[in-house]
Amino acid sequence: MNEKILINARIIDPSQQMDEKGSLIVDENGKVKAIGKDVKKIDISSSTEIIDLKNNILIPGIVDMKAFVGEPGYEYKENFRTLSHAALAGGVTSIVTMPNTKPLIDNVSMVDFIIRRGRDKASVNLFPSATLTRETEGKQMTEFGLLSAKGVVGFTDVVKAVQSTETMAKIMDYASDIGVLIMQHAEDYELSKSGCINEGEVSTRLGLQGISYIAEKIIIERDLCLLNEFPCRYHINQISSKESLEVIKRNKENGLNFTVGVSINNLSLNENDIGDFKTFLKVSPPLRLEDDRLSLVEGIKSGLIDVIVSDHTPEDEEGKRLPFAQAASGAIGIETLLPLALEMHHNESLPLNKIIETLTINPAKILKINKGTLKKGAEADMCVFDLDAPWIIKADLLKSKSKNTAVEERKVQGKVLMTFLNGELAFKS
């Protein structure tokens, strides 16, 4: 690979508090050689490829902490190849894959499979997670030590929460010793049982069983109480309500160390968008009130929420074309993550740098992976986007194998122009 220089870029890299006009040189090994306003074309040799970014924005490749690949078992929904295409088109270069496949990723041989299969078929960086408990039954913890040694970055039961307080206490106690990351889906099943949307006016009108915010809050309260006793690396996958945020605020103020994620769905939609039973907007945790959405945005601003995830959940039409209560949960989102996140910049509710931080360096830090940064020496995973370019999201044009987007026909601003992986151009619009 030739050395290349990206010139005329507005570089935003929150890992080094950088937001400046400048250039970036990628060396022949695909690593960042130099970055910033002081890098000039003069610094390069004659063989260097020059790419003019025309004042568009250059950021580290996005790190998505929560995406579902259909492999193994659900190849008809998504596979490594289609997920990679969708990710790169969305500026995402690193993905934490969810373990709720068929079979589940809950043992060493499955992790081997994922890593090998990913190496052959995927064209993005994959960071596998494994289940927190065997069979996601919430009873017995998986082999945290052995699985971590194989390359698992975190442990989660994805759409399930460990219900037993005893099991959770043991998990956290054990995890605190070996230093693995626990990623909890906060939902009390007894409270959320058969619920499918937020409990409130919309559930009353649609005649659907609601899920109270208490179902989420109570698990967060419980886990944080345990965390106080067993300080481990603890991350809440996605929160959805104002009330959860209050619990988080109180605990963070008390000095407890943990991290929090939010799905782009809960940041860009609210329960009213469900309208007349739109099953594509059935997601978990559910969309809640506009007031909740605003609180979540505020939570990012104040640093209570650390990361934004796509919660990319491909589902085929069969699974969605059912009465609402029976329909599958989840929406695809990896390709639309950045433009939707940029809405919060365009409507002036979040600073651009904060948005980029939650998509790059913050998840990388939580995962303890060397991504989300363009510091000298880092692998040059990069995303170039036009901040203002308007476009309309159309499911048919998205690259995921499944087309269950929750934001069909949404008008957005901000378009990914190029995505680089290890210094190589991997996507160009």
Added chain:
Amino acid sequence: MAVKKNTLAVKDQPKHLLGIQNLTIQEAKDILDEAKIFIKLNRSASKKSDILRGKTQINLFFEPSTRTQSSFDLAGKRLGADVMTMNVANSALKKGETLMDTAMTLNAMHPDIIVIRHQDSGAPNLLSQKVNCTVINAGDGWREHPTQALLDALTIINRKGKIEGLKIAICGDILHSRVARSNIYLMNMLGAEVNVVAPKTLMPKSIERLGVKSFTNMKKGLDGCDIVMMLRLQNERMQGSFLPSKREYYEFYGLTSEKLKFADKDALIMHPGPMNRGVEIDTKLADDINVSLVKEQVELGVAVRMACLKMYCKK
């Protein structure tokens, strides 16, 4: 030319009766006016008309039902339609065929009307997107039961002469009741004041946003009401954590002649049936023809459904 094309397209689209929420006030009034004509027909010696002759009506019942199903059956037959009733409780749907597949199968038989009862809220809406015929909702989940609300309105008008200005209490398991929701929408539209009365565990969240006052106390909730609508308390609700016991429920929420005194002196009682005597209503009170409209509700139900079938069936 383009304009003409559009009107045709609209005309070709069948109308559906999915819920009171989708009706305009005028549409609701038109159905009630039409139904009044059918009350007379149903009381005459020859009850048959040929308004829907040559039309096919399929009753698709995913939930067991006696009243609503027989009422729709009779209504279609009296209008001269060919009526077929499918009890899906023991058909292919149990074998894993989806609602959509069944819909497509039935649609291929060119029915003019499908009457659907389904345990999932929104199922009729989904069905209506996939078939070329009229869909009439005969009750979906906890969401709506529009023909029940319409027959309740007709019953009230028949007795009280009007709905506007009346005070109506709906009491019991509001949370799980489609009848309550449809009645709240319709009675509000027609100008009544609506109270809902239920223990807190059976009261839906934010119910006030539907334009009602909510009470947990029968005395306060019934105060000055002209109509007291009781809802069925399903047995399975008694076994969950909603209520302590039948006895306690009856004590505080069961309608007795003592509790009825909280309402207006001329208050009348309604119940969508089937009744749990001794649970939500005192058995003697339920049969007291001076105050109970239960039988009339059933009678007028046929007339209302005839009106709906007539008005919604594609010509």
